[in-house]
Amino acid sequence: MEIIVALKVVLDDQDIALASDGSLDTSRAHQVASLYDLNALEAAVQLAALEEGSRVTVLTVGGPEIDDSKLRKNILARGADELIMLLDEAARDWGSFETARALAAMIAKRGTWDLVVCGDGSADRFAQQVDVQLAAALDTLVFDAVVAWEWAGAQDGRLSLKRKLEDCEQTLACTLPLVVSVMPDIATPRICGMKEILAAGKKPVSVLTAAELALDLADIEKSGGATRFELIETRAPARQKRAARMYEAASSEGLRVFCAEAAALIG
Amino acid sequence: MRSLIFARQADTAAELLAGARLLGASSATLVVIDQNPSAPDWAASLAAERLAHLALPEGAPLETALESILAFAEGEEAGLVLVEPSRSLKVLVGGLAARQASSLFCNVTHLRATGAGSYEAGVLYFGGLAEQRLALSGPVAFFCVGAGVFASETQEPVVLDAEVRAAECLELRWVEPRAERRGTARVVEERAIESSGTDLAQSEIVVGCGRGFRAREDLALATALADELGAGLACTRPLAETEGWFTHEQYLGVSGKTLRPRVYIGAGISGQMQHLIGINRAGAIIAVNRDRDAPIFAQCDLGIVGDLREVLPALSEALASGATDRG
């Protein structure tokens, strides 16, 4: 099986600092693989292991700053066979429409494929739409909220999907090719050892530009023109100031006063 | 400007219909897709100009209904499409947007029209760490809007108008997915998820549990406290998803529910923004965590550093004896 994982590289939000005026200081934030995309990668690698000769290719699209050797190794050490990146200044601010067009072009250039796996949503915008847009660009069906799957083997060719929707658990019998997005509980990302990290250094990585993909950015932006969007600003909303009265349970007096104050708040 | 509303429930549909009007839509058509042969009663009784209903044939997932709604949706020439944040509808309407070279904007925190076909929208960034303000324009815009967004715009709850019935109900015809469209899917089983029973949105007091609850048995401590207070029981995403100790509808946050209780008591919760965004409009926040540096303490009214296995029983007991004292 040829499995594609679409993975987004985002800022590590643990290191984004908020200034007092509500603006964001991202200067200390590293580029990391978006959290839930690692679950998607792990799930894809586990699925590939069920079918001899399967390959897992990770695709990512972003600004040139997302590329560094640590990130490459982090992705490839997790069992992916290959990493393909599209790095372009213009890609930095792309929405799901543009990103999916680029991913579709990368997939087409690469060749045959059976399954595209996306994470539940990216840590930054969490719009959960790249899978949907990508399916439209590839002209396939797409299903989200996948929590488990069963592969009956290449002969059978059917992938059974278990999904968790708001009000029901649904099992689908599907034929490939297909785009899916998976919930984080489908698989827990592995902890990589030194051996995997060293091996990762030898795996193939290719870096493409929009021009090499014959991707006409102006065209993408124009056709994305049904709804154009511009970022006005990014800022932390003013938060309600809260008293943060603190106690320690280690002292019985602290626990007692805490309970009394809690009772008063509860009324 | 005409608008299309995709919803699964009366209350969300009512809010989106009201929202479409706030945004300047001259007409609103409610689209309901389900397995029933005809439109549900709640839909007919909403104040939509028109109602369109699609009955899914047995075994067809809702996501495969794109072909069935495409011709209708394009024929409507809607300038605005609003959808409630349900998994399947986001996929379907996102697909519709893609067909019109557009995309669905999600996690909208506020939305207003700034002119004909132009909008200003706030969308969550990093789970609510920040907000991005976007200016959008074009012949058609697609937004996924959750409960409360339009209500906070009008400052008053959006109510159902039971008197106005949809003038007409259009039955849409099921169209099989195009043959060129690759991949097939059939529903082979569907099991309803039992609801937790309480409507959290109605709970004045909510007790939230996080991963600080190491064993399922420990949840009894939270249940006892909730029972004492008549409070609703909620959780962080990992407890619903990874542990499966709670139902999906009980987890709060950016990808779960957003509540506005009078008091929120969070125990064993670190306080990541993705969770806090679901409760940060609570009247008061009380936090229990054994790590004094837990981020939740920076955003609480009252906090205690301690083991929840010690604090929760003490709190339940204090509240119970307080209740008897007051007699």
Ligand SMILES: Cc1cc2nc3c(=O)[nH]c(=O)nc-3n(C[C@H](O)[C@H](O)[C@H](O)COP(=O)(O)OP(=O)(O)OC[C@H]3O[C@@H](n4cnc5c(N)ncnc54)[C@H](O)[C@@H]3O)c2cc1C
């Ligand atoms: C895109 C995205 C979307 C997400 N959406 C959501 C969402 O909607 N809702 C959500 O909740 N999360 C969401 N998350 C996950 C979120 O980032 C956090 O991982 C999650 O909220 C943490 O849950 P927690 O506080 O229960 O667990 P942890 O972060 O593990 O915190 C457990 C806390 O319990 C404390 N503790 C441990 N033992 C005890 C004890 N005995 N007594 C007292 N305290 C104890 C610890 O000190 C710790 O602070 C999302 C993440 C991403 C990336």
